[in-house]
Amino acid sequence: MQDDLDRLAAYVISGMRVAVPVDYGGVPMALTRRLITRGEARDLHLICVPTGGLQVDMLIGAGLVAMVETSAVSLGEAGGAPRFNNAVRSGEVRMLDATCPAIHAGLLAAQKAVPFMPMRGLLGSDVQAYREDWKVIDNPLAEDADPIVLIPAIHPDVAVFHAPMADRAGNVWIGRRRELAAMAYASGTTLVTVERIVETDFMADETTAAGTLPALYVTDIAQAERGAWPHGLWGTYDPDSAELRRYAAAARTAEGFAEYMATTKGETAP
Amino acid sequence: MSTSAIAREILIVSIARLLRGTRHVAVGAASPIPAAGAMLARALAEATDEPRLRISILGSVEHNFFTNGSAELFDCAGQGRIDAFFLGGGQIDGAGNVNLVGVGEYPEMKVRWPGSFGSAYLYFTIPRVILFREEHTPRVMVKSVDFISAPGTSAPDVWRKGGPYALLSGRGLFMFDKDKPGFRLESLHSGQTLAEIRDATGFEFGHDENPPETAPPDAPTLALLRGRVLDELHETYPDFAAGLRAAIHGTEPQEITR
Numbered sequence: 001m002q003d004d005l006d007r008l009a010a011y012v013i014s015g016m017r018v019a020v021p022v023d024y025g026g027v028p029m030a031l032t033r034r035l036i037t038r039g040e041a042r043d044l045h046l047i048c049v050p051t052g053g054l055q056v057d058m059l060i061g062a063g064l065v066a067m068v069e070t071s072a073v074s075l076g077e078a079g080g081a082p083r084f085n086n087a088v089r090s091g092e093v094r095m096l097d098a099t100c101p102a103i104h105a106g107l108l109a110a111q112k113a114v115p116f117m118p119m120r121g122l123l124g125s126d127v128q129a130y131r132e133d134w135k136v137i138d139n140p141l142a143e144d145a146d147p148i149v150l151i152p153a154i155h156p157d158v159a160v161f162h163a164p165m166a167d168r169a170g171n172v173w174i175g176r177r178r179e180l181a182a183m184a185y186a187s188g189t190t191l192v193t194v195e196r197i198v199e200t201d202f203m204a205d206e207t208t209a210a211g212t213l214p215a216l217y218v219t220d221i222a223q224a225e226r227g228a229w230p231h232g233l234w235g236t237y238d239p240d241s242a243e244l245r246r247y248a249a250a251a252r253t254a255e256g257f258a259e260y261m262a263t264t265k266g267e268t269a270p
Numbered sequence: 271m272s273t274s275a276i277a278r279e280i281l282i283v284s285i286a287r288l289l290r291g292t293r294h295v296a297v298g299a300a301s302p303i304p305a306a307g308a309m310l311a312r313a314l315a316e317a318t319d320e321p322r323l324r325i326s327i328l329g330s331v332e333h334n335f336f337t338n339g340s341a342e343l344f345d346c347a348g349q350g351r352i353d354a355f356f357l358g359g360g361q362i363d364g365a366g367n368v369n370l371v372g373v374g375e376y377p378e379m380k381v382r383w384p385g386s387f388g389s390a391y392l393y394f395t396i397p398r399v400i401l402f403r404e405e406h407t408p409r410v411m412v413k414s415v416d417f418i419s420a421p422g423t424s425a426p427d428v429w430r431k432g433g434p435y436a437l438l439s440g441r442g443l444f445m446f447d448k449d450k451p452g453f454r455l456e457s458l459h460s461g462q463t464l465a466e467i468r469d470a471t472g473f474e475f476g477h478d479e480n481p482p483e484t485a486p487p488d489a490p491t492l493a494l495l496r497g498r499v500l501d502e503l504h505e506t507y508p509d510f511a512a513g514l515r516a517a518i519h520g521t522e523p524q525e526i527t528r
Binding site (some may be wrong): 022024025049050051071072073074076077080083084085086088089091094095097098100101102104108119120121122123124125126127128129130144145146147176177178179180181182189195232234235 | 299300333336337338339340341342344348370371372377378379380381382383384385386387388389390391392393394395417418419420421424425426428429507
Protein backbone atom coordinates (compact mmCIF):
# COMPACT_ATOMS: atom_id res chain seq x y z
CA MET A 1 0.00 0.00 0.00
CA GLN A 2 1.25 3.47 -0.85
CA ASP A 3 1.71 5.83 2.08
CA ASP A 4 2.85 9.44 2.48
CA LEU A 5 6.55 8.55 2.28
CA ASP A 6 5.93 6.71 -1.00
CA ARG A 7 4.14 9.75 -2.32
CA LEU A 8 7.20 11.92 -1.50
CA ALA A 9 9.69 9.36 -2.79
CA ALA A 10 7.86 9.22 -6.14
CA TYR A 11 8.92 12.81 -6.88
CA VAL A 12 12.54 11.68 -7.09
CA ILE A 13 13.36 10.38 -10.56
CA SER A 14 16.55 8.82 -11.96
CA GLY A 15 19.27 11.30 -12.88
CA MET A 16 17.94 14.13 -10.70
CA ARG A 17 20.14 16.56 -8.79
CA VAL A 18 19.13 16.11 -5.15
CA ALA A 19 20.15 18.62 -2.45
CA VAL A 20 20.68 17.04 0.99
CA PRO A 21 21.39 18.75 4.34
CA VAL A 22 24.36 18.64 6.71
CA ASP A 23 24.20 15.82 9.28
CA TYR A 24 23.09 18.07 12.16
CA GLY A 25 20.69 20.07 10.00
CA GLY A 26 17.69 17.74 9.74
CA VAL A 27 18.48 14.70 7.58
CA PRO A 28 15.40 12.90 6.17
CA MET A 29 16.57 9.37 6.97
CA ALA A 30 13.12 7.74 6.90
CA LEU A 31 12.57 9.14 3.40
CA THR A 32 16.07 8.03 2.41
CA ARG A 33 15.37 4.47 3.51
CA ARG A 34 12.14 4.53 1.49
CA LEU A 35 14.02 5.70 -1.61
CA ILE A 36 16.41 2.78 -1.13
CA THR A 37 13.59 0.25 -0.58
CA ARG A 38 11.86 1.41 -3.73
CA GLY A 39 15.15 1.48 -5.67
CA GLU A 40 13.54 3.26 -8.63
CA ALA A 41 15.43 6.56 -8.60
CA ARG A 42 19.00 5.80 -9.74
CA ASP A 43 22.03 7.68 -11.10
CA LEU A 44 21.34 10.48 -8.65
CA HIS A 45 23.56 13.56 -8.46
CA LEU A 46 23.76 14.45 -4.78
CA ILE A 47 24.51 18.03 -3.72
CA CYS A 48 25.55 18.10 -0.05
CA VAL A 49 24.72 21.38 1.69
CA PRO A 50 27.53 21.69 2.46
CA THR A 51 28.65 18.22 3.69
CA GLY A 52 27.13 14.74 3.77
CA GLY A 53 26.93 11.87 6.22
CA LEU A 54 25.01 8.65 6.74
CA GLN A 55 22.34 9.51 4.16
CA VAL A 56 24.92 9.93 1.40
CA ASP A 57 26.82 6.80 2.43
CA MET A 58 23.64 4.68 2.39
CA LEU A 59 22.45 5.97 -0.98
CA ILE A 60 25.90 5.22 -2.45
CA GLY A 61 26.00 1.78 -0.81
CA ALA A 62 22.60 1.03 -2.34
CA GLY A 63 23.99 1.85 -5.80
CA LEU A 64 21.68 4.80 -6.44
CA VAL A 65 24.31 7.53 -6.86
CA ALA A 66 26.31 8.55 -9.95
CA MET A 67 27.84 11.81 -8.73
CA VAL A 68 28.51 13.61 -5.44
CA GLU A 69 29.05 17.34 -5.20
CA THR A 70 30.27 18.07 -1.68
CA SER A 71 32.88 19.64 0.54
CA ALA A 72 33.08 16.47 2.65
CA VAL A 73 31.38 13.18 3.47
CA SER A 74 31.97 11.52 6.84
CA LEU A 75 30.13 9.89 9.72
CA GLY A 76 31.44 12.51 12.14
CA GLU A 77 32.66 10.99 15.38
CA ALA A 78 31.83 7.51 14.06
CA GLY A 79 34.65 7.99 11.51
CA GLY A 80 34.94 7.90 7.74
CA ALA A 81 31.99 7.10 5.46
CA PRO A 82 32.88 3.55 4.32
CA ARG A 83 30.68 3.12 1.22
CA PHE A 84 31.53 6.65 0.03
CA ASN A 85 35.27 6.09 0.49
CA ASN A 86 35.08 2.77 -1.33
CA ALA A 87 33.04 4.17 -4.22
CA VAL A 88 35.46 7.08 -4.72
CA ARG A 89 38.48 4.74 -4.73
CA SER A 90 36.87 2.46 -7.29
CA GLY A 91 35.59 5.31 -9.45
CA GLU A 92 32.02 4.10 -9.03
CA VAL A 93 30.85 7.62 -8.22
CA ARG A 94 32.16 10.79 -9.83
CA MET A 95 33.31 13.48 -7.45
CA LEU A 96 32.80 17.19 -7.67
CA ASP A 97 34.94 18.21 -4.69
CA ALA A 98 33.98 21.64 -3.39
CA THR A 99 34.41 23.74 -0.27
CA CYS A 100 31.50 24.65 2.03
CA PRO A 101 31.07 28.34 1.08
CA ALA A 102 31.23 27.48 -2.65
CA ILE A 103 28.15 25.27 -2.27
CA HIS A 104 26.41 28.07 -0.40
CA ALA A 105 27.48 30.54 -3.11
CA GLY A 106 26.11 28.34 -5.90
CA LEU A 107 22.75 27.98 -4.14
CA LEU A 108 22.67 31.73 -3.47
CA ALA A 109 23.19 32.43 -7.18
CA ALA A 110 20.20 30.20 -7.95
CA GLN A 111 18.18 31.98 -5.25
CA LYS A 112 19.01 35.33 -6.89
CA ALA A 113 18.37 33.94 -10.39
CA VAL A 114 21.84 35.04 -11.52
CA PRO A 115 24.27 32.77 -13.41
CA PHE A 116 27.12 32.82 -10.88
CA MET A 117 28.39 34.22 -7.61
CA PRO A 118 31.97 35.51 -7.24
CA MET A 119 33.90 34.06 -4.32
CA ARG A 120 37.18 34.84 -2.55
CA GLY A 121 39.72 32.19 -1.59
CA LEU A 122 40.12 28.98 -3.62
CA LEU A 123 42.91 30.24 -5.91
CA GLY A 124 45.91 27.92 -5.92
CA SER A 125 43.97 25.02 -4.39
CA ASP A 126 43.44 21.72 -6.16
CA VAL A 127 39.76 22.08 -5.27
CA GLN A 128 39.65 24.93 -7.77
CA ALA A 129 42.10 23.32 -10.21
CA TYR A 130 39.87 20.26 -10.70
CA ARG A 131 36.61 22.21 -11.08
CA GLU A 132 36.43 23.02 -14.78
CA ASP A 133 32.97 24.50 -14.29
CA TRP A 134 34.38 27.20 -11.98
CA LYS A 135 35.89 30.14 -13.87
CA VAL A 136 38.56 32.61 -12.80
CA ILE A 137 38.16 36.19 -14.03
CA ASP A 138 39.92 39.45 -13.28
CA ASN A 139 37.68 41.60 -11.07
CA PRO A 140 36.28 44.13 -13.60
CA LEU A 141 35.66 46.70 -10.85
CA ALA A 142 39.26 46.80 -9.59
CA GLU A 143 42.04 48.98 -11.03
CA ASP A 144 44.83 46.48 -10.35
CA ALA A 145 44.94 42.79 -11.14
CA ASP A 146 42.50 40.97 -8.85
CA PRO A 147 41.70 37.38 -9.85
CA ILE A 148 38.45 36.02 -8.45
CA VAL A 149 36.57 32.72 -8.88
CA LEU A 150 33.02 32.53 -10.27
CA ILE A 151 30.85 29.74 -8.86
CA PRO A 152 28.04 28.77 -11.26
CA ALA A 153 24.49 28.72 -9.87
CA ILE A 154 23.50 25.34 -8.42
CA HIS A 155 19.94 24.38 -9.41
CA PRO A 156 18.90 21.18 -7.61
CA ASP A 157 15.88 19.42 -9.09
CA VAL A 158 14.76 18.49 -5.63
CA ALA A 159 15.69 19.36 -2.04
CA VAL A 160 14.87 16.98 0.81
CA PHE A 161 15.06 17.60 4.56
CA HIS A 162 13.48 16.73 7.91
CA ALA A 163 12.15 19.34 10.37
CA PRO A 164 10.35 19.32 13.72
CA MET A 165 6.94 20.54 12.54
CA ALA A 166 4.70 21.82 9.79
CA ASP A 167 1.31 23.49 10.06
CA ARG A 168 -1.90 22.58 8.18
CA ALA A 169 -1.16 25.25 5.55
CA GLY A 170 2.14 23.54 4.65
CA ASN A 171 4.45 26.06 6.33
CA VAL A 172 7.54 24.40 7.81
CA TRP A 173 9.33 25.45 11.01
CA ILE A 174 13.10 25.58 10.36
CA GLY A 175 14.17 27.79 13.27
CA ARG A 176 17.69 29.11 12.73
CA ARG A 177 18.65 26.43 10.18
CA ARG A 178 18.50 28.95 7.36
CA GLU A 179 20.46 26.72 4.95
CA LEU A 180 17.28 24.63 4.67
CA ALA A 181 15.54 27.71 3.28
CA ALA A 182 18.50 28.35 0.96
CA MET A 183 18.15 24.79 -0.38
CA ALA A 184 14.42 25.28 -0.96
CA TYR A 185 14.82 28.68 -2.69
CA ALA A 186 17.30 27.17 -5.16
CA SER A 187 15.43 23.92 -5.88
CA GLY A 188 12.59 23.17 -8.28
CA THR A 189 10.89 20.82 -5.82
CA THR A 190 11.19 20.71 -2.02
CA LEU A 191 10.13 17.63 -0.05
CA VAL A 192 9.93 17.83 3.73
CA THR A 193 9.33 15.21 6.38
CA VAL A 194 8.33 16.40 9.86
CA GLU A 195 7.96 14.97 13.35
CA ARG A 196 4.44 16.36 13.67
CA ILE A 197 1.81 18.48 11.95
CA VAL A 198 0.26 21.12 14.21
CA GLU A 199 -2.98 23.12 14.13
CA THR A 200 -1.45 26.57 14.81
CA ASP A 201 -0.66 28.84 11.84
CA PHE A 202 3.09 29.67 11.99
CA MET A 203 2.61 32.76 9.81
CA ALA A 204 0.04 34.30 12.19
CA ASP A 205 2.63 34.90 14.95
CA GLU A 206 5.80 37.00 14.45
CA THR A 207 7.76 34.71 16.77
CA THR A 208 7.21 31.61 14.66
CA ALA A 209 6.97 33.39 11.28
CA ALA A 210 10.66 34.44 11.48
CA GLY A 211 11.76 30.79 11.66
CA THR A 212 9.32 29.51 9.06
CA LEU A 213 9.86 28.34 5.50
CA PRO A 214 6.60 29.43 3.85
CA ALA A 215 4.46 26.86 2.03
CA LEU A 216 5.21 28.79 -1.19
CA TYR A 217 8.57 26.98 -1.34
CA VAL A 218 7.38 23.57 -0.12
CA THR A 219 6.12 21.03 -2.65
CA ASP A 220 4.96 18.25 -0.34
CA ILE A 221 5.15 17.14 3.28
CA ALA A 222 4.92 13.77 5.03
CA GLN A 223 4.92 13.00 8.73
CA ALA A 224 7.75 10.71 9.87
CA GLU A 225 8.27 10.40 13.62
CA ARG A 226 11.96 10.16 14.53
CA GLY A 227 12.46 10.67 10.81
CA ALA A 228 16.09 11.76 11.17
CA TRP A 229 17.16 8.70 13.21
CA PRO A 230 19.94 7.71 13.79
CA HIS A 231 20.95 11.32 13.09
CA GLY A 232 19.64 13.81 15.64
CA LEU A 233 17.16 16.59 15.04
CA TRP A 234 18.07 20.03 16.43
CA GLY A 235 16.10 20.99 19.50
CA THR A 236 14.27 17.67 19.43
CA TYR A 237 16.52 14.62 19.92
CA ASP A 238 20.23 13.80 20.00
CA PRO A 239 22.07 11.63 17.48
CA ASP A 240 22.12 7.90 18.27
CA SER A 241 25.91 7.63 18.41
CA ALA A 242 25.91 3.90 19.16
CA GLU A 243 23.80 3.21 16.06
CA LEU A 244 26.05 5.39 13.88
CA ARG A 245 29.08 3.44 15.14
CA ARG A 246 27.25 0.16 14.49
CA TYR A 247 26.60 1.25 10.91
CA ALA A 248 30.19 2.47 10.46
CA ALA A 249 31.52 -0.94 11.51
CA ALA A 250 28.99 -2.96 9.47
CA ALA A 251 29.35 -0.95 6.25
CA ARG A 252 33.11 -1.52 5.92
CA THR A 253 32.28 -4.25 3.41
CA ALA A 254 29.54 -4.41 0.77
CA GLU A 255 28.25 -7.60 2.43
CA GLY A 256 28.15 -5.98 5.87
CA PHE A 257 26.29 -3.01 4.42
CA ALA A 258 23.72 -5.28 2.74
CA GLU A 259 23.17 -7.19 5.97
CA TYR A 260 22.78 -3.96 7.98
CA MET A 261 20.21 -2.62 5.51
CA ALA A 262 18.29 -5.92 5.52
CA THR A 263 18.16 -6.19 9.30
CA THR A 264 17.85 -2.55 10.46
CA LYS A 265 14.54 -0.99 9.64
CA GLY A 266 14.99 2.75 9.31
CA GLU A 267 11.37 3.74 9.65
CA THR A 268 10.34 1.96 12.82
CA ALA A 269 13.23 3.27 14.86
CA PRO A 270 12.88 3.19 18.68
CA MET B 271 46.86 13.63 41.12
CA SER B 272 49.59 14.76 38.77
CA THR B 273 50.91 18.15 39.96
CA SER B 274 52.63 18.88 36.65
CA ALA B 275 50.78 19.23 33.35
CA ILE B 276 50.23 16.06 31.32
CA ALA B 277 50.80 15.96 27.54
CA ARG B 278 47.22 16.90 26.55
CA GLU B 279 47.28 19.80 28.99
CA ILE B 280 50.50 21.11 27.41
CA LEU B 281 48.69 21.13 24.04
CA ILE B 282 45.71 23.00 25.52
CA VAL B 283 47.98 25.56 27.18
CA SER B 284 49.97 26.01 23.94
CA ILE B 285 46.75 26.73 22.05
CA ALA B 286 45.62 29.25 24.67
CA ARG B 287 48.95 31.09 24.26
CA LEU B 288 48.53 31.19 20.46
CA LEU B 289 45.06 32.72 20.87
CA ARG B 290 46.19 35.58 23.11
CA GLY B 291 44.68 38.90 22.01
CA THR B 292 42.01 37.38 19.75
CA ARG B 293 38.35 38.41 20.11
CA HIS B 294 36.48 35.68 18.21
CA VAL B 295 37.71 32.12 17.79
CA ALA B 296 35.85 29.50 15.75
CA VAL B 297 36.32 25.81 16.51
CA GLY B 298 35.25 22.98 14.21
CA ALA B 299 33.05 20.11 15.35
CA ALA B 300 34.75 17.23 17.19
CA SER B 301 37.78 19.31 18.20
CA PRO B 302 37.96 19.03 22.00
CA ILE B 303 41.60 20.12 22.45
CA PRO B 304 41.24 23.32 20.37
CA ALA B 305 37.93 24.02 22.16
CA ALA B 306 39.63 23.57 25.54
CA GLY B 307 42.49 25.87 24.44
CA ALA B 308 39.98 28.54 23.40
CA MET B 309 38.08 28.19 26.69
CA LEU B 310 41.35 28.56 28.63
CA ALA B 311 42.28 31.64 26.56
CA ARG B 312 38.86 33.12 27.36
CA ALA B 313 39.26 32.45 31.09
CA LEU B 314 42.79 33.94 31.09
CA ALA B 315 41.61 37.03 29.18
CA GLU B 316 38.91 37.64 31.78
CA ALA B 317 41.45 37.34 34.57
CA THR B 318 43.79 39.94 33.00
CA ASP B 319 41.45 42.62 31.58
CA GLU B 320 42.21 41.63 27.99
CA PRO B 321 39.40 42.03 25.44
CA ARG B 322 36.49 39.65 25.83
CA LEU B 323 36.94 36.48 23.78
CA ARG B 324 33.99 34.88 22.00
CA ILE B 325 34.06 31.22 21.00
CA SER B 326 31.91 29.68 18.29
CA ILE B 327 31.85 25.89 18.27
CA LEU B 328 30.40 24.58 15.04
CA GLY B 329 27.51 22.18 15.47
CA SER B 330 27.06 23.20 19.12
CA VAL B 331 23.79 24.82 20.13
CA GLU B 332 25.11 26.47 23.32
CA HIS B 333 28.40 27.86 21.96
CA ASN B 334 27.18 29.40 18.76
CA PHE B 335 26.36 32.96 17.76
CA PHE B 336 25.00 32.14 14.34
CA THR B 337 21.33 32.40 13.36
CA ASN B 338 21.72 32.55 9.59
CA GLY B 339 22.44 28.91 8.81
CA SER B 340 25.72 27.20 8.03
CA ALA B 341 26.74 29.92 5.53
CA GLU B 342 27.06 32.52 8.29
CA LEU B 343 30.40 31.26 9.60
CA PHE B 344 31.93 31.83 6.17
CA ASP B 345 30.29 35.23 5.72
CA CYS B 346 31.56 36.18 9.16
CA ALA B 347 35.10 35.03 8.31
CA GLY B 348 35.04 36.93 5.00
CA GLN B 349 34.07 40.11 6.83
CA GLY B 350 37.09 39.74 9.15
CA ARG B 351 34.98 38.97 12.22
CA ILE B 352 36.83 35.74 13.08
CA ASP B 353 40.42 36.04 14.30
CA ALA B 354 41.44 32.41 14.73
CA PHE B 355 40.44 28.95 13.56
CA PHE B 356 41.87 25.42 13.57
CA LEU B 357 42.58 23.10 10.68
CA GLY B 358 43.73 19.51 10.89
CA GLY B 359 45.09 17.79 7.83
CA GLY B 360 45.69 14.26 6.70
CA GLN B 361 48.85 15.73 5.20
CA ILE B 362 50.61 19.02 5.97
CA ASP B 363 53.70 20.12 4.06
CA GLY B 364 56.52 22.57 4.71
CA ALA B 365 54.90 25.28 2.57
CA GLY B 366 51.83 25.23 4.83
CA ASN B 367 49.68 23.42 2.26
CA VAL B 368 46.94 21.28 3.79
CA ASN B 369 45.40 18.09 2.34
CA LEU B 370 42.03 16.88 3.64
CA VAL B 371 41.06 14.88 0.54
CA GLY B 372 43.26 11.78 0.32
CA VAL B 373 46.46 9.94 -0.57
CA GLY B 374 47.47 9.08 -4.12
CA GLU B 375 46.38 10.43 -7.44
CA TYR B 376 43.10 12.36 -7.55
CA PRO B 377 40.26 11.51 -8.01
CA GLU B 378 40.45 7.72 -7.54
CA MET B 379 42.81 7.99 -4.58
CA LYS B 380 44.06 4.92 -2.71
CA VAL B 381 42.99 6.51 0.57
CA ARG B 382 40.03 8.89 0.53
CA TRP B 383 39.37 11.23 3.45
CA PRO B 384 36.12 13.19 3.98
CA GLY B 385 37.01 16.28 1.93
CA SER B 386 38.20 19.87 2.13
CA PHE B 387 35.30 21.25 4.23
CA GLY B 388 35.65 25.07 4.42
CA SER B 389 39.46 25.12 4.33
CA ALA B 390 39.84 26.52 0.79
CA TYR B 391 38.07 29.67 1.99
CA LEU B 392 38.84 29.96 5.71
CA TYR B 393 42.62 29.69 5.07
CA PHE B 394 42.33 32.89 3.00
CA THR B 395 40.11 34.82 5.38
CA ILE B 396 41.10 34.04 9.01
CA PRO B 397 44.37 35.66 10.17
CA ARG B 398 45.47 33.04 12.69
CA VAL B 399 44.82 29.57 11.35
CA ILE B 400 46.38 27.09 13.76
CA LEU B 401 47.25 23.75 12.18
CA PHE B 402 46.66 21.19 14.88
CA ARG B 403 47.47 17.52 14.44
CA GLU B 404 48.59 15.31 17.33
CA GLU B 405 50.08 12.65 15.07
CA HIS B 406 53.50 13.85 13.97
CA THR B 407 54.92 11.23 11.64
CA PRO B 408 56.41 11.27 8.12
CA ARG B 409 53.05 10.20 6.67
CA VAL B 410 51.37 13.34 8.07
CA MET B 411 54.20 15.90 7.90
CA VAL B 412 55.12 15.38 4.25
CA LYS B 413 57.50 17.05 1.81
CA SER B 414 54.64 17.88 -0.54
CA VAL B 415 50.92 17.15 -0.14
CA ASP B 416 49.14 14.88 -2.66
CA PHE B 417 46.17 17.27 -2.96
CA ILE B 418 46.05 20.93 -1.98
CA SER B 419 42.77 21.50 -0.16
CA ALA B 420 44.08 24.92 0.82
CA PRO B 421 47.43 26.49 -0.14
CA GLY B 422 49.74 27.89 2.55
CA THR B 423 50.64 31.01 0.59
CA SER B 424 49.42 32.85 -2.51
CA ALA B 425 50.82 35.06 -5.27
CA PRO B 426 50.93 38.78 -4.31
CA ASP B 427 47.96 39.70 -6.53
CA VAL B 428 45.64 37.19 -4.82
CA TRP B 429 43.27 38.62 -2.20
CA ARG B 430 44.30 37.06 1.07
CA LYS B 431 43.77 38.16 4.68
CA GLY B 432 44.57 34.92 6.44
CA GLY B 433 46.67 31.79 6.46
CA PRO B 434 48.80 29.49 8.57
CA TYR B 435 49.98 31.00 11.86
CA ALA B 436 51.35 28.01 13.76
CA LEU B 437 51.59 24.22 13.58
CA LEU B 438 51.05 22.39 16.85
CA SER B 439 51.67 18.64 16.98
CA GLY B 440 52.15 16.05 19.68
CA ARG B 441 55.91 16.65 19.39
CA GLY B 442 56.31 20.40 19.23
CA LEU B 443 55.21 23.88 18.24
CA PHE B 444 56.20 25.54 14.95
CA MET B 445 55.48 29.09 13.82
CA PHE B 446 54.87 29.85 10.13
CA ASP B 447 56.90 32.48 8.28
CA LYS B 448 54.98 33.42 5.15
CA ASP B 449 57.91 35.34 3.66
CA LYS B 450 60.14 32.29 3.62
CA PRO B 451 57.67 30.49 3.32
CA GLY B 452 58.12 27.76 5.90
CA PHE B 453 57.91 26.60 9.49
CA ARG B 454 60.33 27.34 12.32
CA LEU B 455 60.45 25.06 15.35
CA GLU B 456 59.59 27.18 18.37
CA SER B 457 59.71 24.55 21.12
CA LEU B 458 59.81 20.80 21.73
CA HIS B 459 57.34 19.13 24.03
CA SER B 460 58.72 17.35 27.07
CA GLY B 461 60.62 14.16 26.20
CA GLN B 462 61.22 15.05 22.53
CA THR B 463 64.60 15.61 20.89
CA LEU B 464 65.42 17.65 17.81
CA ALA B 465 66.73 14.52 16.08
CA GLU B 466 63.46 12.66 16.72
CA ILE B 467 61.41 15.54 15.33
CA ARG B 468 63.59 15.74 12.21
CA ASP B 469 63.13 12.01 11.61
CA ALA B 470 59.36 12.37 12.02
CA THR B 471 59.08 15.34 9.66
CA GLY B 472 59.12 15.01 5.88
CA PHE B 473 59.91 18.69 5.29
CA GLU B 474 62.77 21.02 6.19
CA PHE B 475 62.15 23.54 8.96
CA GLY B 476 64.11 26.26 10.70
CA HIS B 477 65.26 25.86 14.31
CA ASP B 478 67.73 27.01 16.93
CA GLU B 479 70.70 24.83 17.73
CA ASN B 480 69.09 23.87 21.04
CA PRO B 481 65.34 24.59 20.81
CA PRO B 482 63.69 25.16 24.20
CA GLU B 483 61.13 22.84 25.77
CA THR B 484 57.49 23.96 25.52
CA ALA B 485 56.95 25.90 28.74
CA PRO B 486 54.62 24.26 31.26
CA PRO B 487 51.74 26.35 32.63
CA ASP B 488 52.15 28.22 35.89
CA ALA B 489 50.11 27.01 38.86
CA PRO B 490 47.17 29.46 38.50
CA THR B 491 46.80 28.62 34.79
CA LEU B 492 46.85 24.89 35.50
CA ALA B 493 44.26 25.38 38.25
CA LEU B 494 42.03 27.33 35.87
CA LEU B 495 42.34 24.57 33.25
CA ARG B 496 41.55 21.80 35.74
CA GLY B 497 38.66 23.73 37.25
CA ARG B 498 36.54 26.09 35.21
CA VAL B 499 37.75 25.01 31.76
CA LEU B 500 37.15 21.31 32.32
CA ASP B 501 33.67 22.11 33.66
CA GLU B 502 32.88 24.19 30.55
CA LEU B 503 34.35 21.56 28.27
CA HIS B 504 32.20 18.87 29.88
CA GLU B 505 29.04 20.50 28.49
CA THR B 506 30.15 20.02 24.88
CA TYR B 507 32.63 17.12 25.05
CA PRO B 508 31.62 15.00 28.06
CA ASP B 509 33.61 11.91 27.06
CA PHE B 510 36.79 13.84 26.37
CA ALA B 511 36.51 15.88 29.58
CA ALA B 512 35.97 12.73 31.65
CA GLY B 513 38.96 11.03 30.01
CA LEU B 514 41.19 14.03 30.65
CA ARG B 515 40.09 14.19 34.31
CA ALA B 516 40.89 10.52 34.71
CA ALA B 517 44.35 11.01 33.17
CA ILE B 518 45.09 13.99 35.45
CA HIS B 519 44.08 12.00 38.51
CA GLY B 520 46.21 9.06 37.43
CA THR B 521 43.31 6.64 37.19
CA GLU B 522 44.31 5.72 33.65
CA PRO B 523 47.80 5.31 32.23
CA GLN B 524 49.14 8.67 31.08
CA GLU B 525 49.11 8.85 27.33
CA ILE B 526 52.27 9.12 25.32
CA THR B 527 51.70 11.42 22.40
CA ARG B 528 53.31 10.27 19.19
